[in-house]
Amino acid sequence: MRFVVFAMIAAFAGATAASAEEKPIELKPGPGLDKVEGNCAACHSLDYIQMNSPFLSAAGWDAEVTKMIKAFGAPITDADAKLIADYLTKNYGR
Amino acid sequence: MAALPGKQPLIKLSYRPPNYESPLPYFATPITPNDRFYVRYHLSDIPSIDARTYKIAIGGDGANAQTEITFDDLKKFPAYEIVAVNQCSGNRRGLSKPHVAGVQWGYGAMGCARWKGVRLKDLLDKVGLKKEAIEIAFNGAEGPAFDKTPDFIKSLPVWKAVDESTLIAYEMNGEPLPHFNGYPARLIVPGWTGTYWMKHLSTIDALTKPQGGFWMNPAYRIPVGEFPVVARFMTQENATTAPITEMVVNSLITSHVDGAKVKVGKITVRGLAWDGGYGVRAIAASTDGGQTWSAATLGDDLGRYAFRPWSFVLTAKRGTNTVMVNATNKIGQTQTATLLFNPAGYHNNVMQSVTLNAG
Numbered sequence: 001m002r003f004v005v006f007a008m009i010a011a012f013a014g015a016t017a018a019s020a021e022e023k024p025i026e027l028k029p030g031p032g033l034d035k036v037e038g039n040c041a042a043c044h045s046l047d048y049i050q051m052n053s054p055f056l057s058a059a060g061w062d063a064e065v066t067k068m069i070k071a072f073g074a075p076i077t078d079a080d081a082k083l084i085a086d087y088l089t090k091n092y093g094r
Numbered sequence: 095m096a097a098l099p100g101k102q103p104l105i106k107l108s109y110r111p112p113n114y115e116s117p118l119p120y121f122a123t124p125i126t127p128n129d130r131f132y133v134r135y136h137l138s139d140i141p142s143i144d145a146r147t148y149k150i151a152i153g154g155d156g157a158n159a160q161t162e163i164t165f166d167d168l169k170k171f172p173a174y175e176i177v178a179v180n181q182c183s184g185n186r187r188g189l190s191k192p193h194v195a196g197v198q199w200g201y202g203a204m205g206c207a208r209w210k211g212v213r214l215k216d217l218l219d220k221v222g223l224k225k226e227a228i229e230i231a232f233n234g235a236e237g238p239a240f241d242k243t244p245d246f247i248k249s250l251p252v253w254k255a256v257d258e259s260t261l262i263a264y265e266m267n268g269e270p271l272p273h274f275n276g277y278p279a280r281l282i283v284p285g286w287t288g289t290y291w292m293k294h295l296s297t298i299d300a301l302t303k304p305q306g307g308f309w310m311n312p313a314y315r316i317p318v319g320e321f322p323v324v325a326r327f328m329t330q331e332n333a334t335t336a337p338i339t340e341m342v343v344n345s346l347i348t349s350h351v352d353g354a355k356v357k358v359g360k361i362t363v364r365g366l367a368w369d370g371g372y373g374v375r376a377i378a379a380s381t382d383g384g385q386t387w388s389a390a391t392l393g394d395d396l397g398r399y400a401f402r403p404w405s406f407v408l409t410a411k412r413g414t415n416t417v418m419v420n421a422t423n424k425i426g427q428t429q430t431a432t433l434l435f436n437p438a439g440y441h442n443n444v445m446q447s448v449t450l451n452a453g
Contacts, residue, residue: 042239043239044138055193071312072238074243
């Protein structure tokens with residue numbers, strides 16, 4: 001899964017000469033990081049997570065993950081959604 | 095700081111979609127140079143567009159006909175120029191207390207350019223509007239990374255769409271638009287926040303029903319009645335929220351950052367002011383925490399939608415000096431003393447208070 005995601009990022013980076021150069025974002029290690037990288041990075045760079053840290057509470061991160069699924073259509077399973085929200089709260093929550 | 099192709103270094107907030115704000119020194123002039131202009135995208139699949147094959151499709155159920163306009167066609171319409179501020183609705187969101195989720199913009203998600211293009215009204219006249227038309231909807235060529243993500247589609251009320259100042263611009267400060275600012279053509283909606291200024295404009299649809307979709311509701315909404323805005327988008331309002339429309343009157347101190355070191359004696363503090371298109375009437379400055387105010391000197395007037403430069407001379411005493419600034423527009427609106435909190439962090443026009451340390 002991670003390989004697929006990085007291949008997608010590489011495809012974006014190489015899509016046009018006018019694309020932004022995207023440097024890898026290193027998130028904090030911890031349980032659930034693979035789910036974050038595997039799901040979130042398909043649609044947006046992971047600096048969004050750093051940018052919104054550490055202002056969001058558990059409920060705030062939960063709402064963000066729900067928004068990505070309900071409003072933006074992200075195909076994330078319920079089990080992965082919980083792992084992602086837990087990772088974000090533990091590592092990037094207030 | 096990071097540089098996008100064709101851009102000077104900007105403050106990177108996110109790589110993908112690209113969101114980059116202009117640092118304070120880029121606001122030294124009332125016209126923001128193209129290579130220093132901020133970049134804001136919602137969706138990350140941003141195509142490079144060839145102007146030779148570029149087309150804008152015009153139609154919709156509120157139009158009498160449909161047509162396609164090429165880039166060459168655009169240039170055959172009468173051309174108009176306007177100097178106008180483009181400010182992201184979420185500019186200064188990062189300053190909100192309490193913090194709200196979203197792109198954590200500082201002061202630099204804005205810029206002012208001289209835009210050249212055609213009146214949207216002239217394009218709409220090509221197809222003709224039915225009397226039932228209530229909104230004009232816009233889409234751009236960029237799309238989501240994932241097909242279930244809502245495409246970024248925005249609409250305007252017909253009255254704003256046919257305003258003579260609403261343009262489709264193909265030049266910015268005398269040059270083609272930069273790729274990251276909407277090449278080859280974008281919508282210019284003077285006075286209104288950047289969300290309506292559709293980049294890489296691809297379709298224009300006249301509608302007899304309100305435009306739906308995530309980007310109209312719940313996104314880009316303000317609580318009804320919270321802000322003193324005159325321009326309203328009635329077909330999109332509900333009991334509790336309204337679409338964000340015009341910008342609130344605001345100013346930015348551009349010559350000094352908070353905590354700047356200065357020399358004792360006369361100091362010129364400079365900045366910019368703008369509003370939703372009524373025009374800036376005055377800038378008041380205070381060096382005693384807001385007890386007394388005196389008028390700053392206004393600079394060149396580039397039009398009612400433009401950044402208005404101003405300057406204020408103070409005599410810095412040894413130690414701490416504070417400068418507060420408050421802009422007033424021509425309909426008497428002023429900046430606020432405290433934040434009018436809202437969940438999306440919009441319309442932050444709290445007066446700045448900058449400390450200068452003189453030694």
